Amino acid sequence: MIPLKDDNPTSNKPIMTYFLIGTCILIFLIQISSQSYRTGQLFYSYGLIPSVLMGKNQLPMDLYAVPAYVTIFTSMFMHGGFMHLIGNMLYMWIFADNIEDSLGPKKFIVFYLLSGIGAAMTQVLMDTHSQIPMVGASGAIGGVLGAYLINHPNARVLVLIPFGFFSQLIKIRALYVLGFWFILQFISSGGGVAYAAHIGGFVSGMILILFFNKKRKRKTKIIKGPWG
DSSP: OEEEEESOOOSSOOHHHHHHHHHHHHHHHHHHTSHHHHHTHHHHHHSBOHHHHTTSOOOOTTTOOSOGGGHHHHGGGOOSSHHHHHHHHHHHHHHHHHHHHHHOHHHHHHHHHHHHHHHHHHHHHHOTTOOOOBOOSHHHHHHHHHHHHHHOTTOEEEEEEOOGGGOEEEEEEHHHHHHHHHHHHHHOOOTTOOHHHHHHHHHHHHHHHHHHHHHHHHHHHHHHOTTO
């Protein structure tokens, strides 16, 4: 089930969503032009390594680039390959604009980064001894999907259901599209994919958006005043 677009118009141009997508693409282009990308050293320098973050291991000096805690953020903007990047940016393009539209660009970037932190720490706590670097925006985007599920469960999403020559294009509720994505994270394993981060990001987004929604409603009520 591959989402292609949603029928959920926005009131404002999603500037921060465009900025995040553009930043991820730019960083990926810089990555692939680097020799250390081809050797894999780049991922050890800027990817999130659980055992290093938790102080159980240290990087060799020739790989050290930034403090371990900074890799929580640098890892969010890196990707392992073209398909990794395209898949993440597709979900970002479809679902992030509505969350930014409701929060505004400043609150949206805070929400996005907090979701990414929640995703990263979920993966870290699953295996604090892991020496495998984690990269990708999937966790933070998982937070966006969790927020979309809370705020727009009934929005219609155009999806491609591939069956070889008999592939189908249908519109279904976001509740089912995102619910399927979430369940898939539990039943999938292997392939070097940080599924725990996806789950952690999704749950973080669901929880965080409740607080952001509450603050937004409170602010609207104050602006309207007793006559509104």
